[in-house]
Amino acid sequence: MSANIASIANLKGGVGKSTTTVMLADGLAYFFGLNVLVVDLDSQANSSQVLLTEVGLDAAADQGKGAHEMLGQFVRGETPIAGPFIVPNAVSLEELRRAEERDDRLGWVSILPSHPKLRLAEMSLEEDWYSGPGTPSTLAAALTEHFRASVEPLLSLYDVILIDCPPHLSPLSRAALAASDSFVLPTLADPISTWGTKQFSDWVTDHVTADLAAQSFIVVTRFRNTAMARQIRADIQDVYLKDRYFGAVIPDSVSVLKAMDRPSLDSYNTFRGKYGSVTGDVRRLAQRYADFMQIRTGTAWKMVRQ
Amino acid sequence: MNSTEFLDRLFDVIRDEARANPAFAARLVKAAGGQVTFTERDKVAVLNPLEVAAEGGPNAVRSAFETLDPLQLRTLLKEHNLASAIDVRSRGKADLLDMLAVRATARVASRSSMAPPPQDGTS
Numbered sequence: 001m002s003a004n005i006a007s008i009a010n011l012k013g014g015v016g017k018s019t020t021t022v023m024l025a026d027g028l029a030y031f032f033g034l035n036v037l038v039v040d041l042d043s044q045a046n047s048s049q050v051l052l053t054e055v056g057l058d059a060a061a062d063q064g065k066g067a068h069e070m071l072g073q074f075v076r077g078e079t080p081i082a083g084p085f086i087v088p089n090a091v092s093l094e095e096l097r098r099a100e101e102r103d104d105r106l107g108w109v110s111i112l113p114s115h116p117k118l119r120l121a122e123m124s125l126e127e128d129w130y131s132g133p134g135t136p137s138t139l140a141a142a143l144t145e146h147f148r149a150s151v152e153p154l155l156s157l158y159d160v161i162l163i164d165c166p167p168h169l170s171p172l173s174r175a176a177l178a179a180s181d182s183f184v185l186p187t188l189a190d191p192i193s194t195w196g197t198k199q200f201s202d203w204v205t206d207h208v209t210a211d212l213a214a215q216s217f218i219v220v221t222r223f224r225n226t227a228m229a230r231q232i233r234a235d236i237q238d239v240y241l242k243d244r245y246f247g248a249v250i251p252d253s254v255s256v257l258k259a260m261d262r263p264s265l266d267s268y269n270t271f272r273g274k275y276g277s278v279t280g281d282v283r284r285l286a287q288r289y290a291d292f293m294q295i296r297t298g299t300a301w302k303m304v305r306q
Numbered sequence: 307m308n309s310t311e312f313l314d315r316l317f318d319v320i321r322d323e324a325r326a327n328p329a330f331a332a333r334l335v336k337a338a339g340g341q342v343t344f345t346e347r348d349k350v351a352v353l354n355p356l357e358v359a360a361e362g363g364p365n366a367v368r369s370a371f372e373t374l375d376p377l378q379l380r381t382l383l384k385e386h387n388l389a390s391a392i393d394v395r396s397r398g399k400a401d402l403l404d405m406l407a408v409r410a411t412a413r414v415a416s417r418s419s420m421a422p423p424p425q426d427g428t429s
Contacts, residue, residue: 054416094392261387264409269390 003037003158004297005151006217007180011203012196013167016186016221016250018046019260020285021164023250023275024184025051027286029107030093030271033304034159038090038111039082039151041067041176042166043119051090051111056265060087061115068118070150071172074142075125080149086112094268095305106304110158122172136171143175151179159301169203177208182296184247184289186219189233194240201241213243217292219285222252245292248284253277271305328352350378355386355410360418364407376402388413 008021021038028034040048048057060066069085090111091097099106129139151161163180165173177183183204187197197218205212218241220233237246250256255276272279290301307315324331328348335342344352349371358370371379379402383389388409394402415422 055412058416258387263383263388263390263393264412267390267393269392273391 003155003161004182004293004299005161005163005180006182006184007163007165007177008184008186009163009165009173009177009200010185010187010193010197011167011169011200012187012193015167015188015193015196016219017167018042018044018050018164019250019256020184020186020219020221021047021162022050022260023282023285024289025090025109025162026093026271026274027282028160028289028301029091029096029109031283031286031303031305032290032301033106034301035107035157036109037086037154037158037161038109039067039161039163039176040111040114041118041172042114042164043116043122044166045114045116045118047164048111048113048115050260050262051092051109052087052113053262053265056087057113057115059265060113061117066113066115066118067172068115068121070112070147071118071121071125073150074146075121075128080146082112082150082154086110086154092262092268093274094270097268114164118172122170126171136174139171140174140178143171144178147175148179174207177204180208182215182217182293183212184217184219185244186221187236188222189220189224189229189236191232194232194236197236198240215296216241216244217247217289218244219247219250221250222256223249224252245288245295247288247292248281250281250285251278346373346378349374350382350385355382355388355406356414359407359410360414360420363422364411367407367410368403371406372403374403375399379403379406382406383409386410 008017008024010017025036025038029036038047038051045057048060052060061068065085065087067085070082073080088110090109091100096107096109100108126139130136154161162184163176165176185197185200187193201212201216209215218236220236223229223233233249255278259275259278275282287303294300320334324334328344328351332342332344332352353370355367355371359367371382374382376397376399379399380389380394383394383402383406384391389405393405397405
């Protein structure tokens, strides 16, 4: 087993990166029994909040877990290793918890959480780095090396590593993009997001990988079923990004909002209970991603739950 | 229609709606700065446990909702997304009331930008 690393990214904020990250993590763990690691590099810490709750997020930071600690390791010039900063249990699904209780683990979600202090740590690092001969590009390159070395021991432990990137090209997010094997691009079916996706695609193509088209998985999120949204979605799929692989469409729905609000760290729900009316959409998202990965890597994940 | 008839008709409509819709009645009374006591049946629809927790902490939540039965507590917990159906399954009244108090207080503490309530926050 060698984990595939995917960045969930877009230059534009509010396009559903964290929602897509959490849905993919849950969907792949539940339907395909995969061992998923979520790496939250967005200092807004939304996917961490969704998976761990605010209380759990703070508790993790108090226990020395989180991406900001990994950054501290880099600043201190210590051996790169991400393992100690990971919260090994970010599961909120009752079926996964029960299987684990029966000593029959089949699908799991762990997280390297973020915290608002990550941005402060990154800004402090940038100030130090740029006070010398360093540039944003050299910092991004050094962080890429550190990040790659940090996650290297984890590749044999996980099936998939999903990196929730911030909506800007900070050195840390550039490092995450450079270390990724594939790119999940959430976008809204509106003109502004469509343009943002183009900006991001162009930048990644120029600076990270020339083969972005083959490595991209597009997810249209917060979809409102209006004539205009349907037209823009068709334009995205048939014209602007016609060479990309498209995942499921995630509707704008109360069920999505509820699924992204874990009541408490000791709260669990069944998959259908958590996702309600969007259960089928999350299933399709996971299924389409599995199909995408089979095309990309030849790895065929087997569905273990319906 | 003269002014008295007009006002009578207006207030009749408001009164009828308030009778049929306790949540509307609560908003109306609150907007006018009044305080009212609600029946147990109406409490579930009207009282917001997060608002109670923000104003008085977990003990105020316990006091406000202690007369509700387990079914009403389960409904309240789920409606405010303070618990899933799994969380409230097979729980007795004391557990449910405690869950409501602890989780409502924790949510307010983590999401509210307002100062915490003056009294203790013990759970």
